[in-house]
Amino acid sequence: MSAEWQAFWTSWQFDAWLTLALVLAALIYLRGWLRLRQRGARRFSPWRLAAFLLGVTTVGLATQSPIEPFSTLLLQMHMLQHVLLMFVAPPLVWMADPELPLLVGLPKVLRRHLAVPILRDPLVRWVTHLLAHPAVALGLFVVTAWTWHLPALYQAALTSQTWHQVEHASFFLAAIVFWRVVIGPYPNRSTLSRWIVLPYLLVAGLQGTVFSGLLTFSDRLYYPHYETVPRLWNIAPLDDQAIAGALMWFSGSVAYLLAVAWVAAELWNETPQPQMAGTGRRLPAGVRERQKTALRISKLRTATKKSTRASPEVWDCFKLPFVGAVLKSKAFRPTMQTVLLLLAALIVIDGLWGPQATSLNLAGVTPWIHWRGLLVIGLVVAGNLFCMACPFTLPRSLAKTLFRTNWNWPGWLRSKWLSVALLIVFFWAYEAFALWDTPWWTAWIVVGYFVASFAVDGLFRDAAFCKYVCPIGQFNFVQSIFSPLQVAVRDGNVCHTCDTKDCIRGGPQGSGCNMELFQPQKTGNLDCTFCLDCVHACPHENVGMLAFVDSGQLTAGGMPSTQVRWYRRTDVAALLTILASAAFVNAAWMVEPVVRLEEQVQAELPLISRPVLVSLGMVLSLAVIPAVVLLAVAAVSRWWSGSKRGVLETATQFAMVLVPLALAMWTAHYTFHLFTSAGTLWAAGTRMLSDYHLATFGDAALACACCGDVFSWILPWEILCLDVGLCGSLYVAYRIAVADDQLSWTVVKAWTPWAALSTGLFVTGIWIFFQPMQMRGTMVLGG
Amino acid sequence: MRIPVWQIVVVAAVWFTFDPGGLLADGGRVCWSGVSSAYRLTVFAEPVPLRQGRIDLSLFVQDFEELTHVSGVKATFALIPPGSATPLLEAEATRSNATNPLFQAASLIVPFSGRWQVKLLVAEPEGPFYSAIFPLEVAPAQDPVWKMAFWIALPVVPISWFVIRQLVHSRDAHRSKNGRS
Incomplete structure (x- = not known):
């Protein structure tokens, strides 16, 4: 065997994600096919399964076999790839009638909550209807084929892997659209006559002949790339082009002829059959079979629906095997709290008595790099997990026993204003005193937190500290509004018949909600610490940890859990605004241009000390500017839309718009530090252990204290976070604007200023990401 | 309206499965071809156009007379920066670096743009290394x-x-x- 052939047979490619996608498609089809067969749908015969698997395999062969690497060296190989993607795989896929098996084969949750809503979407239906039109499908197929074979584009695809993949994807998709009209797969057949497919194929064949002829008989090389590459098997470039043209011609002609035969056979089979009642029309055999299958499936669906009607629609975390039992266990929360309490103790010990080298001290790295990063990840993927495991509230019972006062929290402090003020103080202190760079201060903050929590919870009823004081708690509450898990009622009907209301009052099974949240009325995660007291207290076991985001809470009517609607809660709006502005200010304050600006201002105003300067900057950027901007945007929105609400009321109502972008910014920023500086925990931990002669602190551990590599995916990850945040903010603004009205120009006018504000914040965030950032908590300062 | 978590999870999963920092493949554009006493050599460079940062250089070696592919030739790329005479970067072109076994590839990180010189060193079957020098235009980073x-x-x-x-x-x-x- 020659070296070329040897190389050819050993040049198999492996694209893990493409293989995964193909295997998944095959498995989903197989599952659906088996289920439909079990239900008696005989239309889905074994040969249809074989056709689908063959189609999927063909796509794999075209993209991952030796054809792929050799396509840049020989035009005929490249053409073979196109033939497989345009003339072999798509018809095979459609012959398998894949739509129903793929839908039935999907897991129930994905089918119900993802596939069906998408397929029912009016726009999706309109687009699929449009693409099913023969003129559109043929036009798309011809334009795609000719456009990509223009020398400039073809050359670009030969030299760029990305364009090569785009080219293949567009060929395959255009061919999928084209062959759908020809095959007419069940159950979504076109209402047009099947006769139309014959001229459709004729036109496609004619253009294919012209195209292949040009390649085969031309004495000019269309793609100069093949002239520059080494000759394989001594094939001259022009001969290669002629073979490629002939291959295209032959394969296309065979495919079109087979398709004509397929359609002709179908039309032939449509001989007169038993009459359809009342219409005088006869039904073809294929149509009768389809109707029978559809009827069977419909009956089965109805039966399935009836049998599952009582089951909850929403996924419940507590129903997970093992995990659910662990979460529900009464020992789970105290265990988690104890673990974090021990960690807090280590941080305090190291912060107070360890070396004051930030990157080598647990108090210098754990709270500012690891805990913050894991906190936002927890909020994004699950919910308010930190409050659930919060160590500060662990000694609450002890405090209540010691103090025995049980005072009511003062009425004038029953709002978020105190926490707003504390948050401002915290963000100010963080920058003014560089808390992140002071393990000693960090340790005292932890101690202070314990003391404050102990005192407030000891003196006052319920969880006053969590609800009205704790700045970390407020951060968690606000960001968890968009978390995917909620502690919520499983079945509202059970609550209607409940007399005891143990979820809030408490009962024999446990204490009720310390945050004064009444489960049947609670929507969203605001003020919910995930303590699971309500779960344990409910005698009906009707409270679960459910997976959904309730977007109803975003609109003006939401938040019954606090008994006051959004647009009247200026304290909540202030909290949202502060946390949103802090998300951007906190990140911006450590990028190079801002650091330089701070240094410049300091140099020009030597009489003002840095803490004073930072205080001014913080007050301006955290409170004054955001408040002015918010009110200005609200004024424009109100004036333009002609709303009768006041400016403050409008600003309060729309403040929620800021939350998705803020969460995105916090996530991007904190995970950036976590991913780039995770190794500092190893360095600080080993250093601390070595202090007590429990480990050796070597160079390897010391190296971990340095800033790690910034992975190539970090920047796209950060931008993607903001992308999602922007879409979320725009959607929230839309939902709030449209809450009182149908989509109209008034709604658009109310929405536009908020959309502009969101876009402005998005651009600001992008700008921040592109700046060199201080790697706080690590040994190296760089970008 | 309740937005099921599955939609969020699927969107997140789709992104996580997509690697934005994709590696360069063998191939690209032919940037030089020449002959030594025993071989016909073709060098491909990717990405197109070449930019400051990571680049792939792939070598295709054929028998001079028969034009059949020759494998296992020891080859090294040395990159000389603009205005210098000594190589700054050097990498051996190996078959294991290439996805297509017909190629021998090397991956290099070019620190700055300009007209670089590539010195290709190929071990002849009998005799010393064959060396060729050709220019490589590297555009500034995107x-x-x-x-x-x-x-x-x-x-x-x-x-x-x-x-x-x-x-x-x-x-x-x-x-x-x-x-x-």
């Missing part, structure tokens, strides 16, 4: 914002989709309202 344009512009897709969807929905609602009246 503007980082432009490089990330795909990610920055990504929201345009869902936003456009949503806007069109709402417009279609609104039009349908308007039509059915008028129809009823």
